[in-house]
Amino acid sequence: MLSWLKSLFARKRPEYVRGQRSTPSADTRRGAGGDEGPAVSEAVEAVRRKSEAEKWRADGVGNLDSQAKRKDGGIENEHELVVRVARRIEERTFDLPQLPATQMAAMNMAGDPNCDINGVVELISTDPVLSSELLRIANSPAYSKDEPAETLHEAVMRLGTRVLRSMIYTVSIRGSVVSVKGLKTYSEEIWRQAFMVGNIAKGIAPKLKMEPEKAFLLGLLHDIGKIVLLSILKSENLNAKDLTPSTVGRIFYRFHERAGGLMAETWKLSPEIISVIQKHHDFRGNEEHPRSAALVSLAHRMDLHLSTADNESFDELLEAEEFDVLEVLPGDREAILSAGRAAYQQEFARNRKVA
Numbered sequence: 001m002l003s004w005l006k007s008l009f010a011r012k013r014p015e016y017v018r019g020q021r022s023t024p025s026a027d028t029r030r031g032a033g034g035d036e037g038p039a040v041s042e043a044v045e046a047v048r049r050k051s052e053a054e055k056w057r058a059d060g061v062g063n064l065d066s067q068a069k070r071k072d073g074g075i076e077n078e079h080e081l082v083v084r085v086a087r088r089i090e091e092r093t094f095d096l097p098q099l100p101a102t103q104m105a106a107m108n109m110a111g112d113p114n115c116d117i118n119g120v121v122e123l124i125s126t127d128p129v130l131s132s133e134l135l136r137i138a139n140s141p142a143y144s145k146d147e148p149a150e151t152l153h154e155a156v157m158r159l160g161t162r163v164l165r166s167m168i169y170t171v172s173i174r175g176s177v178v179s180v181k182g183l184k185t186y187s188e189e190i191w192r193q194a195f196m197v198g199n200i201a202k203g204i205a206p207k208l209k210m211e212p213e214k215a216f217l218l219g220l221l222h223d224i225g226k227i228v229l230l231s232i233l234k235s236e237n238l239n240a241k242d243l244t245p246s247t248v249g250r251i252f253y254r255f256h257e258r259a260g261g262l263m264a265e266t267w268k269l270s271p272e273i274i275s276v277i278q279k280h281h282d283f284r285g286n287e288e289h290p291r292s293a294a295l296v297s298l299a300h301r302m303d304l305h306l307s308t309a310d311n312e313s314f315d316e317l318l319e320a321e322e323f324d325v326l327e328v329l330p331g332d333r334e335a336i337l338s339a340g341r342a343a344y345q346q347e348f349a350r351n352r353k354v355a
């Protein structure tokens with residue numbers, strides 16, 4: 001699992017992404033193009049989904065939002081812990097993960113429409129981790145052209161400043177998550193969810209007439225409060241054996257929007273991103289940016305269902321209230337869910353391969 005986490009940026013598109021371990025296409029699921037009849041292929045698919053979900057749970061803590069709904073599985077003194085966490089947030093007695101200065105400066109420069117590319121390159125070159133990640137991403141299948149990008153300048157030109165900003169955030173968030181030691185399985189799940197929700201949001205954005213890179217950032221960052229909460233739990237001297245996914249999930253659910261707002265202000269994120277981080281579960285209540293809040297809420301729910309292999313309730317998303325706020329007519333919803341599922345499956349296949 002750790003190797004999967006480390007290798008998220010080393011995306012060599014594997015041979016068998018389209019082979020047996022990858023999720024079959026909708027046509028294959030229906031039995032088209034194969035020797036099996038529909039019933040056999042659906043049964044095989046059901047077994048595959050179940051075993052993937054079990055492996056996911058066995059590897060880590062599972063989707064914490066689904067664990068939070070369980071009535072059992074909490075730690076004995078959960079209530080006392082919740083009270084302590086609430087008090088620490090109220091009194092702000094915790095350290096916020098900091099965004100490295102170079103990354104924040106590079107992000108600000110890249111966000112300026114008249115930015116000086118040479119200045120951005122010079123700045124990034126002072127950060128070896130950022131430099132190597134950007135070169136690697138620029139040469140990944142999604143961006144590489146015939147000739148490899150050999151210099152940082154070529155990499156930045158290839159990615160463009162919008163993608164560059166997303167990449168810097170992605171590197172920063174990953175760095176913040178993995179810096180919380182001792183609760184590795186939880187930090188891996190936070191990262192998995194952030195990355196997947198970002199990719200789902202990006203995948204459905206064009207059908208909603210929204211800008212894909214902005215959608216990716218909203219999805220990637222919307223739950224950053226969970227990183228703050230994880231470091232609070234760590235500073236309470238709690239390790240994985242002292243906690244359960246149900247307890248952590250409930251603490252996340254209760255406090256993550258508030259904790260995330262504090263982190264977003266410290267990181268000087270844009271007013272829209274801060275607003276969505278602070279209020280996305282009650283997306284109708286987000287008066288400033290209801291569409292963006294509904295977008296991440298929908299992407300989050302898609303990830304929740306797909307990561308728990310619960311396809312029946314995935315289809316129930318056709319009735320999701322988020323679609324009303326996004327002004328999507330019932331007849332157009334299935335295509336959006338399919339785009340989200342495809343984005344999820346693409347990343348899932350890539351990352352399971354390199355694990």
Ligand SMILES: [Fe+2]
Nearest residue numbers: 222223256280
């Ligand atoms: Fe959330």
Ligand SMILES: [Fe+2]
Nearest residue numbers: 197222223300
């Ligand atoms: Fe979320």
